[in-house]
Amino acid sequence: MLRALLLVLVLANALFFAWSQGWLARVIGSTPYSEREPQRLDAQVRPETIKVLPAAASSAPTSASESTAAPEPAGATPVPLAPAAASAAVPAASAAMAASAPA
DSSP states (O other): HHHHHHHHHHHHHHHHHHHHHTTTHHHHHHOOOSSHHHHHHHHHHHHGGGOOOOOHHHHOOOHHHHHOOOOOOOOOOOOOOOOHHHHHHHHHHHHHHHHSOOO
């Protein structure tokens, strides 16, 4: 009984492996899910503008005001923005991005 179950499981495993490798595509007409996604490459907007920075440059301050700011005391905790201030900052940031975008 257990030998038959083991044989069925091994056979099912072998069939699944053959299907996942695409060896059974002509026989059953079904192909496995491909992990290639060429439609994502087509959907990219200006991929040539992406710049890869070294690890040291990504941790450096991005503006002069951040580098000249006084360090916080060791026990200080940052204070979050109020909801009204946070929501007001979002349209301002999107407007600044729209203004800097090339026409």
